[in-house]
Amino acid sequence: MQQPPNSSRRQFLGLAGGAAVAGALPTVTVRPAEATPATLASAIQSVTGGAAVRTGKVKLDIPPLVENGNTVPMTVTVAHPMAPEDHVRSIHVFNEKNPQPNIGNFHLGPHNGRAQVSTRIRLADSQKIVAIAKLSDGTFWSASVDVVVTLAACTEELI
Amino acid sequence: MASALINVPPKAKRGDIIEIKTLMSHIMETGYRHTATGEVVPRNIITSFTCRFNGAEIFRADLFPAIAANPFMTFFTTATESGKFEFEWTGDQGFSEHASASITVE
Amino acid sequence: MRFPGAIAAALLAASAAFAAEIPQGQRRSGYSFMKPDTRAMQDDDTANPGMLWVLDGEALWKRKLGAANKACADCHDDARSSMKGVAARYPAFDQTLRRPVDLEQRINSCRSNHQQAPPLAFESRELLALTAFVARQSQGTPIEAASDPQLAPFVAKGRELYLQRQGQLNLACTNCHDDNWDKHLAGSAITQGHATGYPLYRLEWQSLGSLQRRLRACITGVRAQAYDYGAPELVELELYLMSRARGMKMEAPAVRP
Numbered sequence: 001m002q003q004p005p006n007s008s009r010r011q012f013l014g015l016a017g018g019a020a021v022a023g024a025l026p027t028v029t030v031r032p033a034e035a036t037p038a039t040l041a042s043a044i045q046s047v048t049g050g051a052a053v054r055t056g057k058v059k060l061d062i063p064p065l066v067e068n069g070n071t072v073p074m075t076v077t078v079a080h081p082m083a084p085e086d087h088v089r090s091i092h093v094f095n096e097k098n099p100q101p102n103i104g105n106f107h108l109g110p111h112n113g114r115a116q117v118s119t120r121i122r123l124a125d126s127q128k129i130v131a132i133a134k135l136s137d138g139t140f141w142s143a144s145v146d147v148v149v150t151l152a153a154c155t156e157e158l159i
Numbered sequence: 160m161a162s163a164l165i166n167v168p169p170k171a172k173r174g175d176i177i178e179i180k181t182l183m184s185h186i187m188e189t190g191y192r193h194t195a196t197g198e199v200v201p202r203n204i205i206t207s208f209t210c211r212f213n214g215a216e217i218f219r220a221d222l223f224p225a226i227a228a229n230p231f232m233t234f235f236t237t238a239t240e241s242g243k244f245e246f247e248w249t250g251d252q253g254f255s256e257h258a259s260a261s262i263t264v265e
Numbered sequence: 266m267r268f269p270g271a272i273a274a275a276l277l278a279a280s281a282a283f284a285a286e287i288p289q290g291q292r293r294s295g296y297s298f299m300k301p302d303t304r305a306m307q308d309d310d311t312a313n314p315g316m317l318w319v320l321d322g323e324a325l326w327k328r329k330l331g332a333a334n335k336a337c338a339d340c341h342d343d344a345r346s347s348m349k350g351v352a353a354r355y356p357a358f359d360q361t362l363r364r365p366v367d368l369e370q371r372i373n374s375c376r377s378n379h380q381q382a383p384p385l386a387f388e389s390r391e392l393l394a395l396t397a398f399v400a401r402q403s404q405g406t407p408i409e410a411a412s413d414p415q416l417a418p419f420v421a422k423g424r425e426l427y428l429q430r431q432g433q434l435n436l437a438c439t440n441c442h443d444d445n446w447d448k449h450l451a452g453s454a455i456t457q458g459h460a461t462g463y464p465l466y467r468l469e470w471q472s473l474g475s476l477q478r479r480l481r482a483c484i485t486g487v488r489a490q491a492y493d494y495g496a497p498e499l500v501e502l503e504l505y506l507m508s509r510a511r512g513m514k515m516e517a518p519a520v521r522p
Contacts (some may be wrong), residue, residue, distance in 0.1 A: 026240070063302055066454075068468035068469055068522040072301045073305075073306070097192050099189075099224075100223060102225070103223055104226055105220065106219075106234070107218070107219040107220070108234075111239070113235050113236060115235070116235055117232070118234075119220075121227055150451055151452075152451070152469045162317070164310075164317060165311070166311035180309075180312060182317065184317040216383075227471060228472070229317060231312060
């Protein structure tokens with residue numbers, strides 16, 4: 001193919017407008033109203049019932065720049081004993097910008113030995129992830145991480 | 160068709176804290192996607208994952224659309240006695256799958 | 266945004282038909298470009314989602330089906346021995362068709378010729394499962410595809426396709442995968458494009474998929490019309506890619522972003 005004279009500029013426009021270029025469009029994800037800081041706050045509220053949430057004890061392990069937003073490995077660890085009289089009862093993970101604020105809730109008990117859960121999550125955009133641990137004494141502890149999510153470079157047709 | 164991959168150590172010493180890894184095959188359709196003609200692709204996700212050991216629940220997870228497809232879930236438990244782990248996944252459209260794994264604790 | 270500049274530079278520098286091939290000693294699997302979390306996903310068989318398809322394939326291997334009521338196992342026995350090294354030699358020359366076929370096509374021809382069963386659709390769960398199961402038996406085997414001299418004209422055709430600019434973005438495979446590997450395209454590492462891990466679990470797809478699916482995605486990505494599944498051009502490209510990766514170890518099912 002002959003290389004047209006303005007090819008590098010056309011490349012730039014093509015790539016910059018990549019997601020919007022007509023042609024073979026994949027399934028369009030038309031998102032409803034995104035989760036906002038307000039919905040995130042109320043989702044947290046429904047777990048804590050308005051009780052104070054202290055920062056600490058919880059460690060959220062997520063890559064700061066994800067390989068792909070569709071599958072992001074995440075590990076939540078709570079540095080706290082798991083004894084019958086003093087343990088982590090549950091871990092709740094939230095996000096800021098997905099269509100829905102909840103990611104997952106994990107219910108534990110003293111027999112777990114260690115309050116650590118790993119899974120893989122979906123992140124629609126660069127955003128804050130919040131993990132809240134509920135202890136057997138009724139207190140709440142949290143940690144949050146800011147994650148950068150880039151879109152995949154090339155759009156593709158659905159099969 | 161096989162749907163789940165479970166990793167439970169076959170043997171452990173009493174008091175050891177062991178890691179259990181599970182992987183279940185499921186599309187986890189979010190309910191937020193649309194087809195090219197504008198119809199919503201209905202939500203179809205696993206909503207709950209439970210693990211019981213010798214009948215008693217030792218771990219439970221509530222899953223939302225933000226959990227990636229083919230949900231991978233790991234957690235820990237203390238080896239107390241020999242027995243059987245039973246795993247259950249339930250979700251939308253009547254989804255229900257079970258798996259089990261045994262452990263010898265000495 | 267640095268990548269348009271990089272691509273523009275590549276266009277100017279590599280306007281000749283033959284871009285510089287990657288020297289043997291510098292060849293790296295896509296695995297080495299992945300972040301640690303993604304590599305960990307591939308390394309652990311109970312964490313690698315591709316293994317779900319391998320398990321399905323293992324079950325399908327033993328299932329009697331078709332008018333002949335035969336299972337793969339009835340002719341091929343235990344795949345662990347009979348299929349060892351097979352995927353590392355594909356695409357292979359088909360004596361009847363007098364052209365290369367890839368593993369998916371070979372499985373389908375076995376189904377029609379020997380099981381008297383209809384072919385499985387490309388990218389169907391069953392075909393992916395069987396391909397993944399067979400490819401898995403070549404884990405760690407060095408690729409030796411394209412060594413058959415009868416394949417030479419098809420390897421050449423594949424190479425031509427690989428070097429040919431196409432699409433609205435006017436890019437050839439070589440522009441990224443020979444000239445700009447290890448740079449980034451919108452946050453993703455550009456790999457050298459060695460097909461060592463197919464079929465693989467792609468995080469973007471949240472599913473296992475074939476090399477043909479990936480090639481079609483790339484071709485669509487440069488805004489060209491992708492060849493249909495099973496097209497000879499795709500098989501020739503697969504053949505060229507495997508010959509370009511000769512000596513590298515198979516790692517199916519791999520995990521990639």
